[in-house]
Amino acid sequence: MTDFTPEDYTNYRINRAKETIREVEMHVENMFWNTAISRMYYACFYAVGALLIKHGVETSSHSGTRQKFGELFVKTGKIDKALAKLYTELFEKRQKGDYNDFYDYDKETVIRLFPLSKEFIQKIEELIDESD
Numbered sequence: 485m486t487d488f489t490p491e492d493y494t495n496y497r498i499n500r501a502k503e504t505i506r507e508v509e510m511h512v513e514n515m516f517w518n519t520a521i522s523r524m525y526y527a528c529f530y531a532v533g534a535l536l537i538k539h540g541v542e543t544s545s546h547s548g549t550r551q552k553f554g555e556l557f558v559k560t561g562k563i564d565k566a567l568a569k570l571y572t573e574l575f576e577k578r579q580k581g582d583y584n585d586f587y588d589y590d591k592e593t594v595i596r597l598f599p600l601s602k603e604f605i606q607k608i609e610e611l612i613d614e615s616d
Contacts (some may be wrong), residue, residue, distance in 0.1 A: 487586045488544065488560050490537055490538070490540065492536075493534075494534045494536045494537045494538045494612060495534075496534075496614060497530045497533045497534035497537060498529070498530070498534040498608070498609055498615045500615070501527045501529075501530035501531035501534065501605050502527075502529070502605065502609075504523055504526050504527035504530060505523075505524065505527040505602055505605055507523050507527075508520050508523050508524055508527070508594075508601070510541060510596055511523060511529065511594075512591075512598065514584060515591070516584040517588065517590055517593070517594050518531060518581035518582070518587075518588060518589050520589075520592070520598070521574065521577045521578055521581050521589050521594060522559050522578045522581060522582055522599065523572035524574055524594075524597055524601040525575055525578035526578075526615070527601060527605060528570070528571050528574055528576075528601055528605060528608075529546065531547065531555045531605045531608040531609070532549055532550075532571065532608060533549060534608065534612060535553070535557065535608050535612055536549065536552055536553065536556075537612055538615050539556065540577065541556065546575065548555040550571065550572065550575060552577075553568070553571070555610070557611070562611060563607065563608075563611075564607075567600070567603065567604055567607060570597070570601065570604055571604065573593065573597070574597065574601065577597075598599065603608070
């Protein structure tokens with residue numbers, strides 16, 4: 485059995501975030517708006533997970549991850565509140581799009597959120613790099 489270090493997990497998660505955000509382009513091209521929203525959320529979720537792991541924080545749920553992220557990085561001013569609201573918005577939209585019937589997103593919503601999601605992941609990656 486292989487032992488993975490926190491650094492291994494951090495690298496895995498941030499790479500997963502970057503890979504997942506690249507997937508969104510295919511969903512946009514194919515007009516899969518709900519899937520694009522879902523993948524944007526997961527890309528940001530993976531990035532936040534990487535940041536938390538980098539700082540020795542473990543969570544066991546999406547809500548726990550959001551709570552710890554807010555407590556340790558938003559309330560402390562390390563992440564701008566406006567950018568952090570994106571993470572919450574994506575979480576809520578993913579919930580609606582994945583679990584509510586007849587709830588469909590449109591091109592405008594996805595196009596608005598996509599560059600912000602890339603910016604969010606970039607900011608998280610900068611915070612991870614600063615921690616080295």
